[in-house]
Amino acid sequence: MNLERKARVLIAKPGLDGHDRGVKIIARAYRDAGFEVIYTGVHQTPEQIVNAAIQEDVDLVGLSCLSGAHLYLFSEVMRQLRERGADDITVIGGGIIPKEDVPKLREAGMKEVFLPGTSLAQIITWTRENIKLK
Amino acid sequence: MFTVKTLDQVRKEMEKWLVEIRKVLNHSQTRPESSTVSNLDIKLIYTPEDIKDLDFKTNIGYPGLYPFTRGVQATGYRGRLWTLRMFSGFGTASDTNHRWQQLLKYGETGLSTAFDFPTLMGYDSDSLRAHAEVGKCGVVIDTLADMEVLTKGIPLDQASTSMTINPPASVLWAMYLMAAKKQGVGWEKVNGTIQNDMLKEFIAQKTFMCPPEPSIRLISDTIEFGTKHVPRWNTVSISGYHIREAGATAVQELAFTLANGIAYVQDVINRKKMDVDAFAPRLSFFFNSHIDFFEEIAKFRVARRMWAKIMKQRFKAKNPRSWWLRFHTQTAGCSLTAQQPFNNVIRTTTEALAAVLGGTQSLHTNSLDEVLALPSDFAVNIALRTQQVIAEEIGVINTIDPLAGSYFVETLTNEIEEKAWEYIEKIDKMGGMLAAIERGFPQLEIANSAYKFQQQLDSGEKVMIGVNKYRSSEETLIETLKVDEGVEAEQVKRLKEIRRVRDNRKVKQELANLRAACQSNQNVMPYVIQAVGEYATEQEICDVYREVFGEYRDPGFF
Structure with a gap:
């Protein structure tokens, strides 16, 4: 990466969903691509995620949800980020998310939602092109 | 297995064959190397040479007899078919009760409960942590009143019910026992399984509540209680399924599952001072049937052989029932694709076939839409019919363990055993599974395999049709089940x-x-x-x- 400092990425699992295979692969892919990665572990509340994002001063938050609760959980993360003036952080997401929910998540402020079948390279490339370093 | 003369002849013939194929190989597109989905190398051909050290009695033997490579039931599926057990649950207890009645009508022979995330994690429907998750991934159960509705009209002295529940297993089991009591059914007749396997939660499935040590204590409590009061209940289902879904290889799935089993047996012996033969016959197992056909069959066969050795040699169990590894199988959810979802029927069929050829006691077949949502009635019907076709049309149940003696299958069986023992020894050296989990050993081994597989997919080295090969630009639209958004409010009201x-x-x-x-x-x-x-x-x-x-x-x- 042609950056002064490493971009910092927070990878997070909101809600009660424990499916962490995908999210850990993503975390590792970011690490291998030269990003600084913080992974929250499973079972985080939106508040815990927003706290971590602000404290760790990250450039990007990646959310993963496979339980069907993504609309509420992702939107709640976005709402709290806004509320705390941290909505300059780029937020993306992935998981078992029906296509028709993607516009709703964008409307809530998410920059991109990656659906099953996306390659790691696509996600890394997208991030390099779209991340805003603070 | 073979005389020296036969083996000499085999080698000579092999030389001739090699000469022939070298001619062809030089001009053809034959792939020089092949491996299973778990990256075990596979040769172009196997011969008696590969199994020359095999001893029929100690390695293969007869079904119903030690070391049970060919099955725990002497009569195989002719004596008793596997239980057709579809994992299901969504919405309220009443919604799920209707689905259960439907499945029984379709010919399913055992019940299996999927709970929603709040129930799995020990939260009530009105907890802040439960919001937006109630009834989504499974059925919501808050109190005995819900369990009474769930089991309404189901004779609990006849049904066998499996419950996929871990940290709160003792609670849901207690509710089930009370529901039975209210039906007038004595606990000596109640039959079923609680998953109750916390070690694999820390390793893979990640529904956890308390730390490992007290979690194991609760499991030993349930095992002790079941042994004394609910003798037909399987108080733990030692599960490789989730380990595999998290990305493990076949060998890792097998080794970590058996190592978890060792930890439970040891804890009951140490903590409860119980004789191993008092409780071991009620231990049950749960494996994944993944996409690599022969690898899975070999895994199932060797799982039985390894557990028999563990129980007989390590724990000195004397009752042959203690040596039995009885298992449920679910086809691999992670092998299914959101793209071109109808292909999932084919995947599930071959996986179910592998489970049957591997001698499973119970089977769940995934529905074609399970990668998108909870299964629709249409999809679950096909999934159940898949089992019925295998059971009643294609003839594979006629003879027991039909692949025994195959040069290839026996070799693969031995290789998986050898590699799984290596893991178990390594975990023993670390001080057992609890210590291994503490240092993140199984977790990282699985994460490495999952990452490697994703890289193999991205590079095209491993193939998933519709994902990285034969992609289609057209999207297949299928109607999926939507859980009524009103479930949460309705359930909260009921709870209050x-x-x-x-x-x-x-x-x-x-x-x-x-x-x-x-x-x-x-x-x-x-x-x-x-x-x-x-x-x-x-x-x-x-x-x-x-x-x-x-x-x-x-x-x-x-």
Whole structure:
């Protein structure tokens, strides 16, 4: 990466969903691509995620949800980020998310939602092109 | 297995064959190397040479006899077919009861419960943590009243019910036992399984509540209680399924599952001072049937052989029933694709076939839409019919363990065994599975395999049709099940009503009794049953566990 400092990425699992295979692969892919990665572990509340994002001063938050609760959980993360003036952080997401929910998540402020079948390279490339370093 | 003369002849013929194929190989597109989905190398051909050291009696033998490579039942599927058991649950207890009745009508022979995330994690429907998850991934159960609705019209002295429940297993089991009691069914007749396998939660599935040590204590309590009072119940289902879904290889799935089994057996012996033969016959297992056909068959066969050795040699069990590895199988959810979802029927069919050829006792076949949502009635019907076709049309159940003696299958069986023992020895050296989990060993091994597989997919080295090969630009639209958004509000209302009408003084007393039992060495089960009987909620009981035992936080190894 042609950056002064490493971009910092927070990878997070909101809600009660424990499916962490995908999210850990993503975390590792970011690490291998030269990003600084913080992974929250499973079972985080939106508040815990927003706290971590602000404290760790990250450039990007990646959310993963496979339980069907993504609309509420992702939107709640976005709402709290806004509320705390941290909505300059780029937020993306992935998981078992029906296509028709993607516009709703964008409307809530998410920059991109990656659906099953996306390659790691696509996600890394997208991030390099779209991340805003603070 | 073969005479020296035969083997000499085999080698000579092999030389001739090699000469022939070299001519062809030089000009053809034949792939020089091949491996299983778990990256075990596979040769172009196997011969008697590969199994020359095999001893029929000690390695293969007969079904129903040690070491059970060919099955635990002497009569195979002719004596008793596997249980057709479809994992299902969504919405309210009443919604799921209807689905169960439907599945029984379609010919399913065992019940299996999928709970929603709040229930799996020990939260009530009105907990802040439960919001937007109620009834989504499974059925919501807050109190005994819900369990009564769930089991309504199902004769609990005849049905066999499996419950995929882990940290709150003692609570849901207590509710089931109380529901049976209310039906007038004695516990000596109640038959089913609670998953109750916490070690694989820390390793893979990640529904955890309390730290590992007290989690194991609760499991040993249930095993002890079941042995004494519910003799037909499987109090633990030692599960490789989730380990595999998390990305493990076949060898890792097998090795970590057996190592978890060793940890449970050891804990009951140490903590409860019970004789191994008193409880070991009720231990059950649960494996994944993944996409690599022969690798899976070999894995199932060798799982039985390894567990038999563990129980006989390591734990000195004398009852042959203690040597049995009985298992349920689910086809691999992670092998299914959101793209071109109808292809999932084919994947599930071959995986189910592998499970049957591997001698499973019970089987769930995934529905074609399970990668998108909870299965629709249409999709679940095909999934069940898949099992019925295998059972009743294609003839594979006619003879027991039909692949025994195959040069290839026996070789693969031996290779998987050898590699799995290496893992078990390594875990033993670390001080057992609890110590291994503490240092993140199985977690990282699985994460490595999962990452490697994703890279192999991205590079095209491994193939998933519709994902990285034969992609289609057209999207297949299928109608999926939508859980009614009103479920949460309805359930919260119901829960509040129960809290209002029950005897809250009694609930408080029973919870205090349970707290005291948790703080001492007493078995918690009688106290949980008492509390549940007074309609204490799941979370009220789990909060006692959390308060006394503490909460586990995901260390987030990746």
